[in-house]
Amino acid sequence: NAGVTQTPKFQVLKTGQSMTLQCAQDMNHNSMYWYRQDPGMGLRLIYYSASEGTTDKGEVPNGYNVSRLNKREFSLRLESAAPSQTSVYFCASNWQAEQYFGPGTRLTVT
Amino acid sequence: AQSVSQHNHHVILSEAASLELGCNYSYGGTVNLFWYVQYPGQHLQLLLKYFSGDPLVKGIKGFEAEFIKSKFSFNLRKPSVQWSDTAEYFCAVIPSGGYNKLIFGAGTRLAVHP
Numbered sequence: 001n002a003g004v005t006q007t008p009k010f011q012v013l014k015t016g017q018s019m020t021l022q023c024a025q026d027m028n029h030n031s032m033y034w035y036r037q038d039p040g041m042g043l044r045l046i047y048y049s050a051s052e053g054t055t056d057k058g059e060v061p062n063g064y065n066v067s068r069l070n071k072r073e074f075s076l077r078l079e080s081a082a083p084s085q086t087s088v089y090f091c092a093s094n095w096q097a098e099q100y101f102g103p104g105t106r107l108t109v110t
Numbered sequence: 111a112q113s114v115s116q117h118n119h120h121v122i123l124s125e126a127a128s129l130e131l132g133c134n135y136s137y138g139g140t141v142n143l144f145w146y147v148q149y150p151g152q153h154l155q156l157l158l159k160y161f162s163g164d165p166l167v168k169g170i171k172g173f174e175a176e177f178i179k180s181k182f183s184f185n186l187r188k189p190s191v192q193w194s195d196t197a198e199y200f201c202a203v204i205p206s207g208g209y210n211k212l213i214f215g216a217g218t219r220l221a222v223h224p
Contacts, residue, residue, distance in 0.1 A: 031210055040119070042200055042214035043154075050209055058211065090153065094210045097142050097161065101154040 002026055004102035006091050012108045013081040021076040021105050023091030031094035032074040033058075034066060036087040037104075043090065049074055081109045114203050116215035123191050123222050131186040131218050133201030140206040143184040145175055148217075149197045157199070160184065171195070196222045 007022045025032065030051045035043040035058075045058030049068040063085060065077045078085060086109045092099040117132040135141060145157040158169025165177040175186045184201060201215040 033211070035212075035214075040216055042114075042116075042216045043202075043212070044214070045211055048209070048211060056209075097204055097210050098144075098156060098159060099210070099212060103153045 004091055004093055004100050006089075006102040006105050008105060009103065010106050012110065013078075014110055015082060017081050018077065018079050019081065019107075020078075021089055021091075021107075022073070023075065023102060024073045025091075025093040025100070026072065027093060027095065027100065028071065029093035029095050029100075030071070032068065033092045033094065033099065034064075034074070034076045035090045035092065036060065036085075037090060038087050046076065046089075078107075081107075083109045085109050114201055114213050114215040116199075116201050116218050118218045119216065121218055121220045123220070125193055125222055125224055126190050127222075129186070129188040129191050129195070129220070131199055131201075131220075133184045133186065133215060134182050135184070135201075135203045135213075136182065137203060137205045137213075138182075142204040142206075143175075143177060144202040144204075144212070145169065145173070145184075145186050146200045146202060147197050148200065154200065157186070191220075191222050193222050193224050196220060 004025045033048045034046040037043045047066040049055045052071045067075045089105045091102040113136045115134045143160040146154040147157045160167045160177045168174045198217045200217045202212045
């Protein structure tokens with residue numbers, strides 16, 4: 001079991017560029033989540049998907065979109081990156097209220 | 111708004127010292143409580159969790175936490191820290207009916223000196 005995997009590990013974007021962060025889990029979990037981690041602020045929920053075919057906004061959804069492609073995959077898209085989106089992004093999946101996190105993507109927007 | 115407060119942002123200890131990290135939450139209903147740890151350069155790992163039952167829960171690596179409902183607190187403790195405990199620690203809450211959405215505290219950075 002690979003658990004939760006994320007690609008890429010690192011990315012540098014220029015303001016206005018777009019990109020998609022990929023996340024996949026092989027644990028057959030229904031729920032998946034995207035968080036961003038910023039110094040002194042803990043992790044904040046961007047979007048989540050309670051099950052395949054559904055997505056909902058979290059605490060900080062502005063500037064992001066998501067796609068739950070199938071049960072395994074949950075992608076996060078930045079349509080027009082801004083410096084305020086410089087952060088570390090974590091994907092997670094959930095089983096019985098316990099969340100399993102991926103290794104993260106460190107994104108820098110210049 | 112629902113929130114989770116971690117009172118210590120940075121803690122510095124010597125090896126063998128005792129550790130207590132505070133966590134309070136503002137939600138008044140039933141909650142599930144968690145402590146996660148993030149070692150340098152790594153992703154979050156679950157240390158321990160409380161859903162119901164005995165309010166004193168034991169986790170991995172000698173950590174424990176006590177749920178005190180009347181104080182809305184879930185403090186993390188370890189009797190004797192090691193250098194390898196250097197990490198950032200996050201308290202998190204899932205309120206009931208919260209679709210398993212974790213609400214995190216800001217984190218506490220622990221540095222343990224040999």
